[in-house]
Amino acid sequence: MMTTSKVWFITGAGRGIGSDLATAALEAGHYVVATARDAATVTAEVGEHERLLPLAMDVTDPGAIDGAVKAAMNRFGRIDVLINNAGRFYTGFFETMSPEQVRNQMEVSFFGTLNVTRAILPVMRRQRQGHIVTVSAMLGVVGGPFVSIFAASKFALEGWMESIAPEIAPFGITTTIVEPGAFRTKPGKDRLRTVFPEITIEDYTEETEKRCASVMAFYGNEPGHRIKLASAFVTVVDMEQPPKRWVAGKDAVEGIVAKGKQLIVDATAFPELSITLGHDN
8 A cells, every 4th residue: 555545434425525535535546435325326426446445334323334444444454534424404494394304414414423433533543643524514604594403413513523623633633624615416316315394384384485496496506616625625635734624615715704703793792791790809
């Protein structure tokens, strides 16, 4: 194995950005463990390659995760980069989202990421080297209507990643949170993975119909180029000192900067109330 090559472990690699990341990493000379619920979807998107190990793995199944990690170690002997990419996209006003939908969103996007990271951290600690990259979103920083549950799962990821970074840094493990804006996905099957509300409430009906139509119309018209994003991922991972956060896409940069400015305004709006709340003695 070339000393400059790394072993990537990618979740959600059977479609979308995940499959593009696998392709970009292979083209850059890296070794790739590409996981998806159905390993055949990886091969269909990425093709066959001597440095590629496609594996069936559900991020909500700890047994399947342990099996995939063992298979990766048997094949390549190490795991240098973990790309936490698997997730779901549930949309809808909060009251129209069923409790089951809320749990499913969190189970895959949040708890699933924790499951995979928990299984791979011991490998990286033994190596005293590793890089954990978790795909969040602009919506992990800037919330919005009709995406409250998706945003909640990403906000949770942000807090968790930010907090574990100093915990694992002593073992030579670095972390990066990626906050992409909207990137163009493939038509057809990828569009159908968006989950819409299950509960009908008359007060929300008209606006729900408009927003569902808007979401579907936006597919294929997102400003970000997915292949460029995958290429930039490789650049970030190959950096000697990768960033703790990477905001990807003009729309994400503009949205997050605007929120940052608003936070400053909010924090300084009532100094007489905020500063004088401590004990006088």
